[in-house]
Amino acid sequence: MLRTRSRPPTTRLRPRTVVVALLVLLAAMVFAVVAGSGELGWQRVLGELAAQVTGGTSPLSEREAAIVWELRAPRVLLAGLVGAALAGAGAAFQGVFRNPLADPYLLGAAAGAGMAATIVVVFVPAVTGWLIGPLPLAAFAGALGGVGLSWLLGRSAGGSGTATLLLAGVAVTAFLTAIQTFVQQLNTDTIKQVYTWTLGGLNVTGWRDLWLALPYVAVAAVVLCGCARLLDVLTLGDAEAASLGIRPGRVRLVLLAAASLATAAAVAVSGLIGFVGIVVPHIVRLLAGASYRVVLPLSLIGGAVFLVLADFVARTALPGELPLGVVTAFAGAPFFAMVLRTSRGRTP
Amino acid sequence: MTELRLRNVSAGYGAKPVVRDVSAEVSSGGWFAIVGPNGAGKSTLLKAIAGLVPCQGTVELDGKTPPRKEKARVLGYAPQNPVLPEGLTVTDYVLLGRTPHLGLLARESATDVSIVEDTLERLDLSALAGRKLRTLSGGEQQRTVLARVLAQRTSLLLLDEPTTGLDVGHAQALLERLDLLRREDGTTVVSTLHDLTFAAQYADELLLLDGGEVAASGKPAEVLTPQRLRDHYAAETEVLHTREGHPVVAPIRRPT
Ligand SMILES: Nc1ncnc2c1ncn2[C@@H]1O[C@H](COP(=O)(O)OP(=O)(O)OP(=O)(O)O)[C@@H](O)[C@H]1O
Ligand SMILES: [Mg+2]
Numbered sequence: 054m055l056r057t058r059s060r061p062p063t064t065r066l067r068p069r070t071v072v073v074a075l076l077v078l079l080a081a082m083v084f085a086v087v088a089g090s091g092e093l094g095w096q097r098v099l100g101e102l103a104a105q106v107t108g109g110t111s112p113l114s115e116r117e118a119a120i121v122w123e124l125r126a127p128r129v130l131l132a133g134l135v136g137a138a139l140a141g142a143g144a145a146f147q148g149v150f151r152n153p154l155a156d157p158y159l160l161g162a163a164a165g166a167g168m169a170a171t172i173v174v175v176f177v178p179a180v181t182g183w184l185i186g187p188l189p190l191a192a193f194a195g196a197l198g199g200v201g202l203s204w205l206l207g208r209s210a211g212g213s214g215t216a217t218l219l220l221a222g223v224a225v226t227a228f229l230t231a232i233q234t235f236v237q238q239l240n241t242d243t244i245k246q247v248y249t250w251t252l253g254g255l256n257v258t259g260w261r262d263l264w265l266a267l268p269y270v271a272v273a274a275v276v277l278c279g280c281a282r283l284l285d286v287l288t289l290g291d292a293e294a295a296s297l298g299i300r301p302g303r304v305r306l307v308l309l310a311a312a313s314l315a316t317a318a319a320v321a322v323s324g325l326i327g328f329v330g331i332v333v334p335h336i337v338r339l340l341a342g343a344s345y346r347v348v349l350p351l352s353l354i355g356g357a358v359f360l361v362l363a364d365f366v367a368r369t370a371l372p373g374e375l376p377l378g379v380v381t382a383f384a385g386a387p388f389f390a391m392v393l394r395t396s397r398g399r400t401p
Numbered sequence: 402m403t404e405l406r407l408r409n410v411s412a413g414y415g416a417k418p419v420v421r422d423v424s425a426e427v428s429s430g431g432w433f434a435i436v437g438p439n440g441a442g443k444s445t446l447l448k449a450i451a452g453l454v455p456c457q458g459t460v461e462l463d464g465k466t467p468p469r470k471e472k473a474r475v476l477g478y479a480p481q482n483p484v485l486p487e488g489l490t491v492t493d494y495v496l497l498g499r500t501p502h503l504g505l506l507a508r509e510s511a512t513d514v515s516i517v518e519d520t521l522e523r524l525d526l527s528a529l530a531g532r533k534l535r536t537l538s539g540g541e542q543q544r545t546v547l548a549r550v551l552a553q554r555t556s557l558l559l560l561d562e563p564t565t566g567l568d569v570g571h572a573q574a575l576l577e578r579l580d581l582l583r584r585e586d587g588t589t590v591v592s593t594l595h596d597l598t599f600a601a602q603y604a605d606e607l608l609l610l611d612g613g614e615v616a617a618s619g620k621p622a623e624v625l626t627p628q629r630l631r632d633h634y635a636a637e638t639e640v641l642h643t644r645e646g647h648p649v650v651a652p653i654r655r656p657t
Contacts, residue, residue, distance in 0.1 A: 062531040290484035298473030298501040343488025
């Protein structure tokens, strides 16, 4: 391999890559809306979408159009949003902890949300007429509470290092899970409901959940992408990052806060969907390089694509609906293995 | 002009300081080598200068004690055991050295990229520019770390054992490179060096640390005596001299 002196090969996000990724996302979403509305006939649904874009007349009746716009479209968009949130947060966690197996639930987000959801299912009577149901609200607060608790415990145990924080996360997770199990044990009749929530799913009607989660995920996405370069600096270790004028502890706090906010918003509207936060960033790394300036934005888009397709499978594979978390693991693991195999031989 | 001045510096990790009461002055464009046996506190002293461990006493750069970000623009630090993020390419890694010169959220400009390009060429790394760090040999990794620090373009370099793992040719080339930088740009070098012969050849001032305290300091020929090497390293040596008059520390085999 002979190189003349040309531009050195810096890993940067090329605009073309982003455009292609966004087109793939758009295609996945259109596919999920159109093919997911089988009973209406895919040509007619496509006609409805075209009519909305061009302002022409739609082949669908008003009731049929409502199925598309009040059931399918918000669900597909919400799947995209949740996928982006989990994958982006996962990438950030892996960077902060310098550990490829870190996922956004590591610091007690899942345990906190699970405990709060259980308590609500058991103790709060079904209410109607709230703007936000008590379950998503509790899950959101529980997720943030779990992470906050881990952070405080890690700090009080001394050291701003990541190892302490990780162990604090383990302790908090165990503690909150114990509470959840205890409450569940006393109320075995609610186990199925909690279990269903735990497996994750996007059973939504209308746009409300989307608008609720969007601001948090959007803010988090902007913060994470803005800090992507700092995340690269963090991978040098605390001493070297500090010698480059960065405050590692502070950068970590900002990144973890943003990632946890996105995670909590996702958990609130979709329950616990595993695997996305680990598998998507890794696929991006294998395909596009390890710099977080590439990994973070592409994980956001890739996570959206992945979950839109996974949710489509969950909805259509069997007559009943499959839990989304089951689909992400079932489809994601072999796909991940395949990417791993094909790319290992290729990397220099 | 004094580039770096240490006054009664004590530093350590816990309650008890590992380095005690070190005072020294390094003039601009000088090469100051810290030597001493394993565990003497050499690395700790460098970290204290870089502001990476809690430290008492004063560390003045150019007569000032600059805040963190400004400090990173005048002082570059390469640790003894650097962490190499394995997935990054050589170029991406070296680009991180530009961090102190960028705004918090800014991207590198074309100038930054060309500085990196230049640095890679100077260190004979251009052919490796696109390689992943984990695929480099130990010596190549060592040079890449140095490239990252040089890309920082600072007037003071703190290098912890920069020649570890390099063969004699590459070690010499690297020290020559630093020496050239010193003469051309007036860069000041503070390094720890295990190889006392190299230390004697390149440094104009040695500081011998033992047990965290200064055992001796001064010109290499004054510091490196067989008696001191016996006292502080427990080593049997003979100090020879090259034709130019540089001391050569030769270990001698103990009679059996
Ligand atoms: N992170 C740490 N926490 C506690 N003690 C430490 C730490 N790092 C080093 N020490 C101790 O401080 C002393 C000085 O260590 P230092 O790394 O400065 O030695 P050194 O002179 O650089 O040795 P070497 O030649 O082996 O590199 C040693 O006794 C060591 O055990
Ligand atoms: Mg050392």
